[in-house]
Amino acid sequence: MPSPRHDALINMFADRPQLAVEIMRDFMGVNLPDTLLQVEKTTFNTRTSDDIEPDLVITLGPPQSRPPAHAIIVEIQQDKTKSPRQFARYAASLWLMLGCDVSVLIICPERNVAVHYAQPIESGLTGYHLRPWVLGPDEIPAIVDTQEAAAHIGLAAMSVMVHGHDRKVIEAFTAALADATDEHSPDYYEYAYSMSVPEIRCLMEEIMKSASTKWPVYSPFAREHFGRGLAQGKAEGKAEGVAEGKAEGKAEGKAEEAIRLLLLVLEARGLDVPEDARAQITACADIAQLETWTTRAATAQTLQDLFDEFDEQCR
Secondary structure, eight states: OOOHHHHHHHHHHHHOTHHHHHIIIIISOOOOOOSOEEEEOSOEEEETTEEEOOSEEEEESSTTOSSOSEEEEEEEOSSSOSOHHHHHHHHHHHHHHHOSOEEEEEEOSSHHHHHHHTSOEEOSSTTOEEOOEEEOTTTSOOOOOHHHHHHTHHHHHHHHHHHTTSHHHHHHHHHHHHHOOOTTHHHHHHHHHHHSOHHHHHHHHHHHHHSSSOOOOOSHHHHHHHHHHHHHHHHHHHHHHHHHOHHHHHHHHHHHHHHHHHHHHHHHTTOOOOHHHHHHHHTOOOHHHHHHHHHHHTTOSSHHIIIIIHHHHHO
16 A cells, blocks of 8 residues: 555656656756656556556657657655566556657665665566666755755655755755745645654654744645634634633634644544544644644544654654
Protein backbone atom coordinates (compact mmCIF):
# COMPACT_ATOMS: atom_id res chain seq x y z
CA MET A 1 0.00 0.00 0.00
CA PRO A 2 1.43 3.43 -0.94
CA SER A 3 2.68 5.51 2.00
CA PRO A 4 2.15 9.25 2.63
CA ARG A 5 5.73 9.85 1.46
CA HIS A 6 5.11 7.91 -1.78
CA ASP A 7 1.87 9.79 -2.47
CA ALA A 8 3.42 13.17 -1.71
CA LEU A 9 6.35 12.55 -4.07
CA ILE A 10 4.09 11.38 -6.90
CA ASN A 11 1.67 14.28 -6.40
CA MET A 12 4.55 16.73 -6.48
CA PHE A 13 5.91 15.34 -9.76
CA ALA A 14 2.41 15.11 -11.25
CA ASP A 15 1.65 18.74 -10.33
CA ARG A 16 4.94 19.92 -11.82
CA PRO A 17 6.25 17.38 -14.38
CA GLN A 18 8.99 19.84 -15.33
CA LEU A 19 10.65 18.81 -12.04
CA ALA A 20 11.55 15.38 -13.45
CA VAL A 21 13.08 17.01 -16.53
CA GLU A 22 15.03 19.52 -14.42
CA ILE A 23 16.44 16.79 -12.18
CA MET A 24 17.53 14.62 -15.09
CA ARG A 25 18.83 17.46 -17.26
CA ASP A 26 20.37 19.80 -14.65
CA PHE A 27 21.52 17.38 -11.94
CA MET A 28 22.11 14.12 -13.82
CA GLY A 29 23.37 15.43 -17.15
CA VAL A 30 20.77 13.64 -19.31
CA ASN A 31 20.34 15.16 -22.77
CA LEU A 32 16.59 15.74 -23.10
CA PRO A 33 14.75 17.76 -25.76
CA ASP A 34 13.64 21.26 -24.81
CA THR A 35 9.95 21.09 -25.59
CA LEU A 36 6.46 20.95 -24.11
CA LEU A 37 5.60 18.13 -21.74
CA GLN A 38 2.51 16.60 -20.16
CA VAL A 39 1.52 13.85 -17.76
CA GLU A 40 0.15 10.74 -19.46
CA LYS A 41 -2.07 7.93 -18.27
CA THR A 42 -0.05 5.47 -16.22
CA THR A 43 -1.83 2.33 -17.40
CA PHE A 44 -0.65 0.78 -20.64
CA ASN A 45 -0.55 -2.81 -21.81
CA THR A 46 1.06 -5.22 -24.20
CA ARG A 47 -2.05 -7.35 -24.48
CA THR A 48 -5.58 -6.97 -23.23
CA SER A 49 -5.05 -9.18 -20.18
CA ASP A 50 -1.81 -7.66 -18.95
CA ASP A 51 -1.95 -4.10 -17.65
CA ILE A 52 1.30 -2.34 -16.82
CA GLU A 53 1.07 0.60 -14.43
CA PRO A 54 4.11 2.58 -13.21
CA ASP A 55 3.77 5.49 -10.80
CA LEU A 56 3.94 8.32 -13.33
CA VAL A 57 4.51 8.77 -17.08
CA ILE A 58 5.61 12.11 -18.56
CA THR A 59 5.99 12.78 -22.28
CA LEU A 60 7.99 15.58 -23.87
CA GLY A 61 6.60 17.16 -27.01
CA PRO A 62 3.51 19.04 -28.15
CA PRO A 63 0.19 17.64 -26.86
CA GLN A 64 -1.27 14.91 -29.06
CA SER A 65 2.07 14.63 -30.86
CA ARG A 66 2.89 11.02 -31.73
CA PRO A 67 5.49 9.87 -31.36
CA PRO A 68 6.55 12.19 -28.52
CA ALA A 69 10.09 13.53 -28.42
CA HIS A 70 10.84 11.52 -25.25
CA ALA A 71 9.08 9.77 -22.37
CA ILE A 72 10.02 9.57 -18.70
CA ILE A 73 8.76 6.92 -16.29
CA VAL A 74 8.94 8.17 -12.69
CA GLU A 75 8.97 5.50 -9.97
CA ILE A 76 9.10 5.97 -6.19
CA GLN A 77 10.88 3.10 -4.43
CA GLN A 78 11.12 3.00 -0.64
CA ASP A 79 12.25 -0.63 -0.38
CA LYS A 80 13.76 -3.40 -2.53
CA THR A 81 10.60 -5.42 -3.07
CA LYS A 82 10.10 -4.64 -6.76
CA SER A 83 12.14 -6.68 -9.23
CA PRO A 84 14.50 -4.43 -11.24
CA ARG A 85 13.37 -6.27 -14.36
CA GLN A 86 9.95 -4.68 -13.93
CA PHE A 87 11.46 -1.29 -14.82
CA ALA A 88 12.93 -2.74 -18.01
CA ARG A 89 9.49 -4.12 -18.77
CA TYR A 90 7.89 -0.71 -18.19
CA ALA A 91 10.39 0.97 -20.53
CA ALA A 92 10.08 -1.63 -23.28
CA SER A 93 6.28 -1.59 -23.18
CA LEU A 94 6.09 2.20 -23.29
CA TRP A 95 8.61 2.26 -26.14
CA LEU A 96 6.48 -0.19 -28.09
CA MET A 97 3.34 1.84 -27.43
CA LEU A 98 4.71 5.35 -28.09
CA GLY A 99 7.61 4.65 -30.45
CA CYS A 100 10.03 7.06 -28.71
CA ASP A 101 13.05 6.83 -26.42
CA VAL A 102 12.17 6.16 -22.78
CA SER A 103 14.05 7.02 -19.57
CA VAL A 104 13.30 5.58 -16.14
CA LEU A 105 13.79 7.91 -13.16
CA ILE A 106 13.69 6.13 -9.79
CA ILE A 107 13.36 8.26 -6.64
CA CYS A 108 14.70 6.44 -3.55
CA PRO A 109 14.49 8.23 -0.17
CA GLU A 110 16.64 5.48 1.42
CA ARG A 111 20.34 5.16 0.54
CA ASN A 112 20.51 1.35 0.47
CA VAL A 113 17.48 1.22 -1.84
CA ALA A 114 19.09 3.74 -4.21
CA VAL A 115 22.27 1.65 -4.38
CA HIS A 116 20.19 -1.46 -5.08
CA TYR A 117 18.41 0.03 -8.09
CA ALA A 118 21.33 2.04 -9.50
CA GLN A 119 22.85 -1.03 -11.18
CA PRO A 120 22.30 -1.70 -14.91
CA ILE A 121 19.27 -3.96 -15.25
CA GLU A 122 19.59 -7.12 -17.29
CA SER A 123 16.19 -7.77 -18.78
CA GLY A 124 16.75 -11.43 -19.59
CA LEU A 125 16.48 -10.60 -23.29
CA THR A 126 19.84 -10.86 -25.07
CA GLY A 127 21.26 -7.44 -25.87
CA TYR A 128 18.68 -5.47 -23.91
CA HIS A 129 19.61 -3.95 -20.60
CA LEU A 130 18.31 -0.80 -18.93
CA ARG A 131 20.28 1.82 -17.06
CA PRO A 132 17.81 3.64 -14.81
CA TRP A 133 18.47 7.12 -13.49
CA VAL A 134 18.34 6.91 -9.69
CA LEU A 135 17.92 9.88 -7.36
CA GLY A 136 18.85 8.88 -3.81
CA PRO A 137 19.80 10.78 -0.64
CA ASP A 138 23.40 11.19 -1.85
CA GLU A 139 22.19 12.85 -5.05
CA ILE A 140 19.72 15.23 -3.35
CA PRO A 141 21.65 18.34 -2.30
CA ALA A 142 21.26 20.06 1.06
CA ILE A 143 19.83 23.36 -0.15
CA VAL A 144 20.53 26.12 2.38
CA ASP A 145 20.36 29.10 0.02
CA THR A 146 16.93 30.76 -0.28
CA GLN A 147 17.41 31.77 -3.92
CA GLU A 148 18.45 28.25 -4.90
CA ALA A 149 15.48 26.83 -3.00
CA ALA A 150 13.14 29.23 -4.81
CA ALA A 151 14.63 28.29 -8.19
CA HIS A 152 14.22 24.55 -7.50
CA ILE A 153 11.32 24.43 -5.05
CA GLY A 154 10.47 20.77 -5.73
CA LEU A 155 14.06 19.69 -5.16
CA ALA A 156 14.11 21.89 -2.05
CA ALA A 157 11.10 19.97 -0.71
CA MET A 158 13.00 16.72 -1.21
CA SER A 159 16.04 18.34 0.42
CA VAL A 160 13.88 18.88 3.52
CA MET A 161 12.87 15.20 3.40
CA VAL A 162 16.51 14.06 3.34
CA HIS A 163 18.44 16.84 5.09
CA GLY A 164 15.71 18.44 7.22
CA HIS A 165 17.57 17.72 10.46
CA ASP A 166 19.70 20.71 9.42
CA ARG A 167 17.68 23.75 10.48
CA LYS A 168 19.19 25.87 7.67
CA VAL A 169 17.63 23.58 5.04
CA ILE A 170 14.11 24.13 6.40
CA GLU A 171 14.70 27.86 6.87
CA ALA A 172 15.78 28.24 3.23
CA PHE A 173 12.76 26.20 2.08
CA THR A 174 10.21 28.15 4.12
CA ALA A 175 11.75 31.50 3.14
CA ALA A 176 11.55 30.46 -0.52
CA LEU A 177 7.89 29.51 -0.11
CA ALA A 178 7.09 32.93 1.34
CA ASP A 179 8.29 34.65 -1.85
CA ALA A 180 7.45 31.98 -4.44
CA THR A 181 5.07 32.76 -7.31
CA ASP A 182 4.63 29.19 -8.62
CA GLU A 183 0.92 28.33 -8.58
CA HIS A 184 1.74 25.05 -6.83
CA SER A 185 4.03 26.64 -4.24
CA PRO A 186 1.47 26.51 -1.40
CA ASP A 187 1.33 22.73 -1.86
CA TYR A 188 5.07 22.18 -1.41
CA TYR A 189 4.97 22.67 2.36
CA GLU A 190 2.44 19.85 2.59
CA TYR A 191 4.54 17.67 0.26
CA ALA A 192 7.69 18.23 2.35
CA TYR A 193 5.76 17.68 5.58
CA SER A 194 4.23 14.40 4.33
CA MET A 195 7.57 13.10 3.05
CA SER A 196 9.50 13.80 6.26
CA VAL A 197 10.01 11.81 9.45
CA PRO A 198 8.37 13.06 12.69
CA GLU A 199 11.50 14.83 14.02
CA ILE A 200 11.74 16.91 10.83
CA ARG A 201 8.01 17.64 10.91
CA CYS A 202 8.33 18.99 14.44
CA LEU A 203 11.21 21.23 13.39
CA MET A 204 9.16 22.46 10.41
CA GLU A 205 6.28 23.35 12.74
CA GLU A 206 8.63 25.15 15.12
CA ILE A 207 10.21 27.21 12.33
CA MET A 208 6.87 28.04 10.72
CA LYS A 209 5.44 29.17 14.06
CA SER A 210 8.41 31.44 14.70
CA ALA A 211 8.36 32.91 11.18
CA SER A 212 7.07 36.44 10.75
CA THR A 213 4.79 35.28 7.93
CA LYS A 214 1.36 33.98 8.99
CA TRP A 215 1.14 30.57 7.33
CA PRO A 216 -2.20 28.96 6.54
CA VAL A 217 -3.05 25.26 6.74
CA TYR A 218 -1.94 23.80 3.41
CA SER A 219 -4.32 20.93 2.83
CA PRO A 220 -6.78 22.14 0.13
CA PHE A 221 -9.74 21.15 2.34
CA ALA A 222 -8.28 22.63 5.49
CA ARG A 223 -7.04 25.75 3.71
CA GLU A 224 -10.54 26.58 2.50
CA HIS A 225 -12.32 25.85 5.76
CA PHE A 226 -9.64 27.13 8.10
CA GLY A 227 -9.73 30.66 6.69
CA ARG A 228 -13.52 30.64 6.72
CA GLY A 229 -13.58 29.22 10.25
CA LEU A 230 -11.24 31.84 11.66
CA ALA A 231 -13.35 34.63 10.14
CA GLN A 232 -16.51 33.14 11.61
CA GLY A 233 -14.76 32.61 14.95
CA LYS A 234 -13.78 36.27 15.11
CA ALA A 235 -17.32 37.34 14.32
CA GLU A 236 -18.81 35.01 16.91
CA GLY A 237 -16.21 36.09 19.43
CA LYS A 238 -17.13 39.73 18.91
CA ALA A 239 -20.83 38.97 19.38
CA GLU A 240 -20.18 37.10 22.61
CA GLY A 241 -17.82 39.85 23.70
CA VAL A 242 -20.69 42.34 23.92
CA ALA A 243 -21.99 40.52 26.98
CA GLU A 244 -18.85 38.90 28.39
CA GLY A 245 -16.04 41.15 27.33
CA LYS A 246 -14.59 41.45 23.84
CA ALA A 247 -11.21 39.93 24.59
CA GLU A 248 -12.61 36.83 26.28
CA GLY A 249 -15.39 36.50 23.70
CA LYS A 250 -12.97 36.57 20.77
CA ALA A 251 -10.79 33.90 22.35
CA GLU A 252 -13.73 31.63 23.13
CA GLY A 253 -15.27 32.13 19.70
CA LYS A 254 -11.99 31.35 17.93
CA ALA A 255 -11.39 28.29 20.09
CA GLU A 256 -14.89 26.94 19.40
CA GLU A 257 -14.49 27.50 15.67
CA ALA A 258 -11.01 25.93 15.67
CA ILE A 259 -12.46 22.87 17.47
CA ARG A 260 -15.29 22.64 14.95
CA LEU A 261 -12.81 22.91 12.05
CA LEU A 262 -10.52 20.22 13.48
CA LEU A 263 -13.44 17.80 13.84
CA LEU A 264 -14.55 18.63 10.28
CA VAL A 265 -11.07 17.86 8.90
CA LEU A 266 -10.90 14.56 10.81
CA GLU A 267 -14.34 13.63 9.51
CA ALA A 268 -13.39 14.55 5.94
CA ARG A 269 -10.24 12.40 6.22
CA GLY A 270 -12.42 9.45 7.34
CA LEU A 271 -10.74 9.20 10.75
CA ASP A 272 -12.92 7.85 13.57
CA VAL A 273 -12.83 10.06 16.68
CA PRO A 274 -13.66 8.11 19.89
CA GLU A 275 -15.25 9.85 22.84
CA ASP A 276 -12.03 10.25 24.85
CA ALA A 277 -10.26 11.90 21.89
CA ARG A 278 -13.28 14.11 21.19
CA ALA A 279 -13.29 15.17 24.84
CA GLN A 280 -9.59 16.05 24.63
CA ILE A 281 -10.23 18.19 21.56
CA THR A 282 -13.32 19.97 22.85
CA ALA A 283 -11.66 20.72 26.20
CA CYS A 284 -8.71 22.46 24.55
CA ALA A 285 -8.76 26.27 24.65
CA ASP A 286 -5.23 26.74 23.26
CA ILE A 287 -5.64 28.16 19.73
CA ALA A 288 -2.01 27.38 18.77
CA GLN A 289 -2.43 23.74 19.84
CA LEU A 290 -5.71 23.42 17.93
CA GLU A 291 -4.09 24.89 14.80
CA THR A 292 -1.18 22.44 15.14
CA TRP A 293 -3.58 19.50 15.45
CA THR A 294 -5.52 20.74 12.40
CA THR A 295 -2.32 20.96 10.35
CA ARG A 296 -1.41 17.40 11.33
CA ALA A 297 -4.95 16.16 10.69
CA ALA A 298 -4.58 17.17 7.03
CA THR A 299 -1.99 14.41 6.48
CA ALA A 300 -2.40 12.04 9.46
CA GLN A 301 -3.08 8.41 8.56
CA THR A 302 -4.38 7.47 12.01
CA LEU A 303 -5.71 9.38 15.00
CA GLN A 304 -2.64 8.23 16.96
CA ASP A 305 -0.52 10.26 14.52
CA LEU A 306 -2.39 13.33 15.72
CA PHE A 307 -1.87 13.00 19.46
CA ASP A 308 0.79 10.46 20.38
CA GLU A 309 3.58 10.21 17.83
CA PHE A 310 4.03 13.90 17.14
CA ASP A 311 3.49 15.14 20.68
CA GLU A 312 6.06 12.63 21.94
CA GLN A 313 8.58 13.80 19.32
CA CYS A 314 7.93 17.48 20.05
CA ARG A 315 8.42 17.28 23.83
